[in-house]
Amino acid sequence: MCSNKVGVTYRDAGVDIDAGNKAVELMKDAVQRTYTPGVVGDIGGFGGLYSLAGHSMSDPMLVSGTDGVGTKLRLAIMMDKHDTIGQDCVAMSVNDILVQGATPLFFLDYVAVGKLDPVQVADIVRGVAGACEESGCALLGGETAEMAGFYGDGDYDVAGFAVGIVDRPKLITGESIKAGDVILGLPSSGVHSNGFSLVRKIVFELQGLGIDDVVPEFGKTVGEELLTPTRLYPKAVLPLIQKEQVKGMVHITGGGFYENIPRVLPKGVCARVDVNAWPRLPVFSKLQEWGNVAWPEMYRTFNMGIGMILIVSADDAAAVKADLEARGEAVYEIGRIEDGYTPVILEGREFGA
Known part of the structure; x- marks a missing residue:
């Protein structure tokens, strides 16, 4: 018995792979401008690679921090302005690891959307990249997830994490704080x-x-x-x-x-x-x-x-x-x-x- 049913595609289910590829292409230059000498490889790998060679420390420690932007995102969506919210995402993590004396090395972001708009996502990531560049750390990688039926069209969430390095003897702990400081x-x-x-x-x-x-x-x-x-x-x-x-x-x-x-x-x-x-x-x-x-x-x-x-x-x-x-x-x-x-x-x- 013959069937005339038309095959269903991923795009029919609400996920547009081509749009994702376009977003990557739009953000590529901004991401590459953040690269520091420790970055190994290029955008698009399964994992970001970073070499610690050149960090001459007696007892190097990695310091990590993660955060999102919270409901400030609603303001960006209301204003349809998405090129600064990435800085918020970077700052929340980079500033946190800084307080322990860590020099930021790299950052990874995660952007989840309802329907992927390549220009919107590229604007978000350009904001992330600009903040990484200002902080002296590389945007080592990230993930864009199109979650049709979970987020409404136009809605999105942004989160990320930063990794820095500090020599253990120079770790800032607050232990030496005393009256008179x-x-x-x-x-x-x-x-x-x-x-x-x-x-x-x-x-x-x-x-x-x-x-x-x-x-x-x-x-x-x-x-x-x-x-x-x-x-x-x-x-x-x-x-x-x-x-x-x-x-x-x-x-x-x-x-x-x-x-x-x-x-x-x-x-x-x-x-x-x-x-x-x-x-x-x-x-x-x-x-x-x-x-x-x-x-x-x-x-x-x-x-x-x-x-x-x-x-x-x-x-x-x-x-x-x-x-x-x-x-x-x-x-x-x-x-x-x-x-x-x-x-x-x-x-x-x-x-x-």
Whole structure:
């Protein structure tokens, strides 16, 4: 008996292999610009290869970190702007491994989409590649998964991981932190990539704003302000790490000041932070005002304008600040380490001091 049924293809099921190949071709040049001397091979292999030859260390250790972008992605999708969200993905992992003294070596990304748009995916990966290039690490590989029926058309997720290297004797652990040490803060570029579930509730649900609404205090639209990419800190901090001038570092991500600072403190000391010591970015003032958010909750959720904290000895503080300022980096002395068992004490402004 003859059958007239037409064969079903992978494309019929919602997965377009040709579109995937086109996306790879569009992003290839951006990826190759990130290659460092350690990269072995080229884009398209089953696994990324990286040689550790040339790293003359007494006891080399690899440091890895992984993260995604979270619900900030919804802003990129709403604005149909996808060329900066890759920086958020890289920054969340690269900044995390940096705090342990690691020099970033390479990064791998994972992009999952509902329907593969080659231009959209290439824009995402170009953002990843640009952030890798700025951080001095190679975009060693990645994966694009077209998941028809799982994500809606236009929806996607981005995640990745970074690997860095540090000589064990130079590993930054915070163990030597003691009372009298100085807390320095490096400014953030904005909200970065944490707290966006609260941000979206305040901005779009409670305040009723749209992404194209202009807020005078921002000097730009709501969407432009909130989509500002997470700052990358390797260029600012690696020269200090190499000089062994940093005793402890804190990447202010989810959990804000209260949850992140204690992760680097030894027992018996606390961090006293003066929130008057740096300019508060308008976006945080407006979020607090619009949502009537308690100030402790703000500092538990957001970076509040400080994205990276350095803890240095009092003897080194002036030299560290001078080094950063000579390289055009803003830096604020925001507090001191004291003896005590309450890990973080915030004072100033709405904290009664």
